Amino acid sequence: MKTQPQGASASAEGAVLGTRERVVRAASRLFQRRGYEGTGIKLIAQEAEATLGSVYHFFPGGKEELAVAAIQHADREFAEMLNAGLARSDDPAVAVEECARALASALRESDWADGCPVTATALETLGRTPSIQQACLEALRNWQDVLAAKFLASGFDGQEARELACTVLSALEGAEVTSQVFRSEEPLLTTGRRMAQLIDSRT
Amino acid sequence: MKTQPQGASASAEGAVLGTRERVVRAASRLFQRRGYEGTGIKLIAQEAEATLGSVYHFFPGGKEELAVAAIQHADREFAEMLNAGLARSDDPAVAVEECARALASALRESDWADGCPVTATALETLGRTPSIQQACLEALRNWQDVLAAKFLASGFDGQEARELACTVLSALEGAEVTSQVFRSEEPLLTTGRRMAQLIDSRT
DNA sequence: TACTTGGTAGAGCGATCGTTCTAAAGACTG
DNA sequence: CAGTCTTTAGAACGATCGCTCTACCAAGTA
Structure with missing residues (x-):
């Protein structure tokens, strides 16, 4: 196994990843799948x-610092996916449904x-590992902000946009767990x- | 520590619990809090x-069988809480909001x-421990059924009731995680x- | 009394956990 | 070339994991 200079742009398409990046990605996927x-x-x-x-x-x-980095990585990755899904329609209702379909x-x-x-x-580290909890908090807030920006741009006022973003994100998260347990897209x-x-039924 | 005959009704109010019941309850709470x-x-x-x-x-x-029993216990407990919350109003929209408040x-x-x-x-055992996944599936389905029954009794047709139940349960689950991470009821x-x-905006 | 059954008690097994440590091999600078 | 710094390599440590095992105690039954 040769030394891998992690030079060049780490996010370059198809570039050979440096060791650090490989470790973060492996950790992110494993934490996602097995907690x-x-x-x-x-x-x-081994996986990396x-x-x-x-x-x-x-x-x-150690593990704690690695977990923080893994969650921050997942944060960026999921935000990109959200942005891509939301960009597929100007209508926020259609855009949210598009995101659910993509998920x-x-x-x-x-x-x-x-x-x-x-x-x-x-869930596993709540109240026992503040640094990880903080990283999770920032990820959730970031995703809520992405959604809220979409609603704001669609003419909702700030309060309404934030509340809808919170609701939609929570619902999608819960629905993802439900879909996993039921092994069904439904x-x-x-x-x-x-x-x-809900988005279309604005007051 | 004396031998505890687990006779009498295990669910009797204030009754001294048998060892088995104590173990199941401790397991249920610990799995809930730490996975x-x-x-x-x-x-x-020790906790039990x-x-x-x-x-x-x-x-x-072993642990797997205990986890199944713990989840089945949590299933019954949470269903009771849902039923109690839903019973507080005939209006399904008000009832659901009441549940969220209680949670x-x-x-x-x-x-x-x-x-x-x-x-x-x-999430931790998905795809790797079928018996536990099955127990989780039955719990989620049970809770959805409780919600769907409420919607049915309020005049929604079967399809609508099931879809709303699925959505509301997913949303509440996701919102619970969000509230835990943010340490806020909001x-x-x-x-x-x-x-x-959403419930009030029926077509 | 003797025997059976249901439950308690905890030492100890092999395996794996997160972590530390020493050693050495690239890569770059002078 | 020598010298320095970064990165790789993996053996080994103490702690803890899930689990097995034997011994024992308290009732009930004959």
Whole structure:
């Protein structure tokens, strides 16, 4: 295994990823699929094709620091997905339904494994690992902001936009869990349709 | 520690609980708060004031069998809470908002620790422990049925009632996670209000 | 009394956990 | 070339994991 200079743009398309980036991505996906406690550092290293030494070199804070980085990575990734979905229509109701559809497809394609990338970790560490809880909080707030911006741009006032964003995000998160447990796209699709109905029923 | 005959009605008010019941309740609460992987059998025994021997006497299938029993217990408990909340009003919209309020209060009173009793365990064991996943599925379906019955009794047709139940349950679950992460009742209360709005906007 | 049954008690097993540590191999600078 | 810094490599540590096992105690029955 040769030393990999992590030079060049880390986000360049198709670029060979540096060790640190590979570790973060592996950690992010494993935490998403098996939770924080259920994922061992050695498994992360193995999955990332790195060694334990490398992991602790880049994350001297250990598992906790790695989890924070993994959640921040998931934050950016999911925000991009949200933005892409929302951009598919000017009508916010249609756009939200489009997002639900995209989530449902991705979920099915991963055999119901890749749900919300922070929920599992958040629930396990709540009230016991402040740094991780903080990272989860920032991710949720970021996604709410993305939704709220869409609603604002569609003519909703600030209060209304924030409340709708909070509701829609919570509903999508819950529906994702439900879809995973039922191994069916239906909860996500139904929730998407009803959220569209809610958005259209503005007072 | 004396032998405790688990005779008499196990659900009798104020009755001294048998060992098995104590273990199930402790397991249920611990899985709810720290997830499946994050909860050790020894901790469960300690919390239940039982010994390892007793735990494996009642649950020879080990942690997995205990988890199934714990989830079934949580299922019944949460269904009761839902029923109680829904019974507080004939108007289904008001009733749902009442449920959200009750959940928010309970969450705050537990210092944001006691969220949905199955989500954490469900996410950690998805696709890897079928018996637990099945128990989670039955709980979610049970809760959806409770909601759907309320909507049916309020004049919605079957399809509409089922879809609303699915949406409302998902939204409440997601909002509960959001409230826990933000340490605020607001997401649950907002989602409750918006769900009421959705229910009132019947076509 | 002797025997059976249902439950309690906890030492100890092998495996795995997160983490630490030493050693050495690239890559870059002078 | 020598010297420095970054990164890789993985053995090993103490702690904890889920679980097994034997011994024992308290009733009920004959």
